[in-house]
Amino acid sequence: MKKMLCVLALALLIAGSPLFAQAQSEAKAEIKVLAAVTGGKDDAENKLFEEAMEKATALNISWEKVPASYDQVLMQKLGAGEAYDLIYLNQFQMYTLAKQGALTDLTDWISNSAVYKENVDRAELEKIQYNNKYYAGFNKLEVFPLVNVNKAITDKVGINLDNLNSLDAYYQMLKKVKAYMENTVGRKPYYPFFVYMPDIWDMQPWFSSVGLRRGVFLDANGKKYAPYVDMQAKPVWEWLAKLYREGLMDPASFTGKTGDMRSKMWQSQDIVMDSDWAAWTGLYNNNAMSSGTYPDKVNMVGLPGLKGPSGKYYIEQGGASLWAIPSNAKNPKEAFKILEYMATAEGGLLLSAGIEGNDYNVVNGKIEYTDLGKKHAKDHGAPFPISTKFDLGKLGTMNPGVLESVAIGQRADVVVAPMGYANGELDTRKYYDIMSKWMSDCIMGKTDATTAIKGAEKELRANKIID
Amino acid sequence: MQRSLWKKLKKYKTFYILFMPIALYFLIFTYFPFLKGLVMSFQENRLIGNRPFAGVENYSLVIQDPDFLASIKNSLIIGIWDMVLYFILSLLFAIILNELLNKTLKKTVQTIAYLPYLFSWAVIGGVWALIFDIQGLANQFLSLFNVDPIFFLAQPYLARPLIIAMGVWRSMGYFALLYTVAIVNIDSQLYEAARIDGASRMVQIRSIILPSLAPTMKTILVLLSIGVLTHFDEIFIMVNPANRRQIGTLLLYVFETGIINFKTGTASAGATLVMAGTLIFTAIIRKLIKYDKD
Numbered sequence: 001m002k003k004m005l006c007v008l009a010l011a012l013l014i015a016g017s018p019l020f021a022q023a024q025s026e027a028k029a030e031i032k033v034l035a036a037v038t039g040g041k042d043d044a045e046n047k048l049f050e051e052a053m054e055k056a057t058a059l060n061i062s063w064e065k066v067p068a069s070y071d072q073v074l075m076q077k078l079g080a081g082e083a084y085d086l087i088y089l090n091q092f093q094m095y096t097l098a099k100q101g102a103l104t105d106l107t108d109w110i111s112n113s114a115v116y117k118e119n120v121d122r123a124e125l126e127k128i129q130y131n132n133k134y135y136a137g138f139n140k141l142e143v144f145p146l147v148n149v150n151k152a153i154t155d156k157v158g159i160n161l162d163n164l165n166s167l168d169a170y171y172q173m174l175k176k177v178k179a180y181m182e183n184t185v186g187r188k189p190y191y192p193f194f195v196y197m198p199d200i201w202d203m204q205p206w207f208s209s210v211g212l213r214r215g216v217f218l219d220a221n222g223k224k225y226a227p228y229v230d231m232q233a234k235p236v237w238e239w240l241a242k243l244y245r246e247g248l249m250d251p252a253s254f255t256g257k258t259g260d261m262r263s264k265m266w267q268s269q270d271i272v273m274d275s276d277w278a279a280w281t282g283l284y285n286n287n288a289m290s291s292g293t294y295p296d297k298v299n300m301v302g303l304p305g306l307k308g309p310s311g312k313y314y315i316e317q318g319g320a321s322l323w324a325i326p327s328n329a330k331n332p333k334e335a336f337k338i339l340e341y342m343a344t345a346e347g348g349l350l351l352s353a354g355i356e357g358n359d360y361n362v363v364n365g366k367i368e369y370t371d372l373g374k375k376h377a378k379d380h381g382a383p384f385p386i387s388t389k390f391d392l393g394k395l396g397t398m399n400p401g402v403l404e405s406v407a408i409g410q411r412a413d414v415v416v417a418p419m420g421y422a423n424g425e426l427d428t429r430k431y432y433d434i435m436s437k438w439m440s441d442c443i444m445g446k447t448d449a450t451t452a453i454k455g456a457e458k459e460l461r462a463n464k465i466i467d
Numbered sequence: 468m469q470r471s472l473w474k475k476l477k478k479y480k481t482f483y484i485l486f487m488p489i490a491l492y493f494l495i496f497t498y499f500p501f502l503k504g505l506v507m508s509f510q511e512n513r514l515i516g517n518r519p520f521a522g523v524e525n526y527s528l529v530i531q532d533p534d535f536l537a538s539i540k541n542s543l544i545i546g547i548w549d550m551v552l553y554f555i556l557s558l559l560f561a562i563i564l565n566e567l568l569n570k571t572l573k574k575t576v577q578t579i580a581y582l583p584y585l586f587s588w589a590v591i592g593g594v595w596a597l598i599f600d601i602q603g604l605a606n607q608f609l610s611l612f613n614v615d616p617i618f619f620l621a622q623p624y625l626a627r628p629l630i631i632a633m634g635v636w637r638s639m640g641y642f643a644l645l646y647t648v649a650i651v652n653i654d655s656q657l658y659e660a661a662r663i664d665g666a667s668r669m670v671q672i673r674s675i676i677l678p679s680l681a682p683t684m685k686t687i688l689v690l691l692s693i694g695v696l697t698h699f700d701e702i703f704i705m706v707n708p709a710n711r712r713q714i715g716t717l718l719l720y721v722f723e724t725g726i727i728n729f730k731t732g733t734a735s736a737g738a739t740l741v742m743a744g745t746l747i748f749t750a751i752i753r754k755l756i757k758y759d760k761d
Contacts, residue, residue: 075729075731078514079514079731096728097515097729100514100729101513101516102513102516189602189616198708251618252600254618254707255707326515327515327516429727429728430534433534433708436711437708437709437711437712441709444621444709459533463532
């Protein structure tokens with residue numbers, strides 16, 4: 001009895017000692033992650049994703065994936081003082097929060113990280129610098145939107161896509177498709193082109209013809225300027241207005257969402273051309289394959305748009321999707337471990353193919369997808385992982401057309417760069433609103449291109465978006 | 468004095484205990500966030516950590532922002548039209564409904580009119596898009612008369628009328644229901660006396676129904692005046708690049724500044740101004756309609 005009491009007293013003593021308490025709290029330290037697109041597709045899979053991440057990093061992780069209205073949730077949670085160790089955010093949000101001092105400076109950690117040195121392209125890293133510092137790491141490699149054309153339809157009209165080398169050639173192509181669809185197929189009215197107007201997203205493949213880029217840049221004197229409101233851009237504004245006037249641009253471009261655009265593209269074939277992510281070339285074809293319309297009715301191909309005066313195509317890389325460590329994070333070092341893991345080839349596999357045993361199994365060294373995995377289309381937040389060591393071929397057969405679209409970005413005559421953020425000073429929402437209002441006025445014929453360009457320039461200046 | 472207060476509290480303790488959860492609810496979920504927002508409007512835009520005092524800088528930024536000034540104009544136009552139309556049309560509808568003798572028809576019409584109020588704005592927006600899209604029902608109807616399709620949803624001159632009509636379509640049934648309840652409660656002896664005196668139905672409406680509805684009208688007007696500057700959901704659903712100048716309202720401005728741009732201080736300043744504006748507007752309406760007098 002005495003012995004038992006002694007053992008109990010000793011156990012209590014150990015349990016109450018600061019050393020034990022520290023060890024226990026370390027073991028229990030939970031790394032809180034707030035995620036938008038990255039993670040499992042539903043609650044059950046998200047749990048498996050969390051476990052896979054815990055296994056890989058040897059950390060205790062709480063992976064909270066927000067199913068909708070992420071920006072709102074992020075703002076409310078951070079504003080209410082909730083502490084997260086790692087948060088998902090876009091490039092504009094990274095600039096905003098870094099300016100507010102809400103993010104941990106990761107410059108030293110990233111610069112000294114062996115994982116980042118081995119896996120992340122320096123050029124990609126430079127794109128997310130803010131005042132020569134890093135405040136975030138990568139979620140994935142950003143690709144770019146490009147022209148997607150349904151070749152199944154253009155072939156029937158007898159159009160050679162290689163000849164689409166001027167604004168007029170695109171106009172003629174759309175005109176022929178419209179005539180064919182309305183007169184031969186009997187689908188009237190047929191508006192062959194859709195471009196998502198609210199964020200003027202993405203007309204870059206055609207603005208490339210005048211060598212101009214979206215956004216706001218700084219000139220040599222540090223003055224802010226917006227290339228799209230330069231008079232050089234006028235031919236593109238006029239071209240867009242001509243497309244609308246002649247019923248070649250879908251009016252839903254002004255009111256619809258990207259989801260509407262996509263279903264019109266592959267599901268109903270209500271349009272023949274849009275501007276969408278390179279990955280979507282494959283997704284369109286994959287969806288069409290599932291519904292038995294590939295390649296007879298749907299056969300999407302990606303095109304780089306038009307060459308600029310310098311002989312190069314200017315394509316816009318998507319704004320980076322990033323991970324940052326808030327300044328009130330309780331476990332910043334551990335959070336950085338997760339950031340590093342996501343930058344490895346192994347982490348890339350989790351963020352693309354998904355969870356082994358759930359989304360895929362490895363058979364004879366090759367990935368074999370489960371039915372669920374096929375449904376998840378090799379995307380758990382990063383269809384194109386950031387790691388330079390990641391072999392896309394490992395993911396198995398890619399969706400038809402996607403590799404060709406992605407390869408466009410690697411061509412010597414193609415320059416892929418992000419939109420201008422004016423060194424993180426740009427209020428993107430305001431820029432989009434002003435530009436889309438004036439572009440809509442011009443396209444819908446309420447004003448001519450010169451007036452619209454000058455109007456947009458004046459309003460951008462009044463709002464201090466440009467100098 | 469203290470003793471009598473204590474006595475009163477003790478006497479009505481059951482009521483005070485019953486009132487506690489409601490009072491707590493409002494304190495925690497309404498007044499505390501409001502006070503926090505008010506404080507935030509005088510602080511720098513910082514989501515995390517200490518927020519240094521910024522004086523009236525946020526208010527100065529908001530007042531000088533051309534978008535905010537434009538949104539005041541849009542809010543007032545949309546809000547006042549909505550208020551007037553909700554008030555008049557729902558009153559007319561309730562009176563007409565009251566004149567229907569067939570009870571089944573009356574109930575059916577009332578239910579149909581009330582139904583849109585149960586739908587979320589997202590659903591209403593979808594229905595509106597189905598009707599007014601370039602290939603929607605309205606244009607299909609117009610095509611019967613060889614009229615060229617009109618792009619209703621992106622015409623600036625139609626933007627406000629469509630938003631106002633959307634609100635009226637959704638809410639008319641609800642306000643009509645409030646009037647109907649008041650009409651049903653009118654003493655039937657008044658009608659009987661009027662009939663004996665040979666009053667026509669129109670005279671009965673003018674001399675019995677309308678005066679009896681005065682308190683309900685006042686309440687509805689005050690309720691509507693509170694909503695004049697706070698239109699958001701329908702705007703958020705329907706806004707597009709072509710109609711933004713016409714329908715961008717104050718709360719859309721606050722939402723985009725606060726949520727999209729993470730400028731919580733500036734957004735709070737905007738929200739505080741909206742609230743102050745609502746208080747002033749409601750006070751004017753109350754004064755005009757002599758709400759506090761019998």
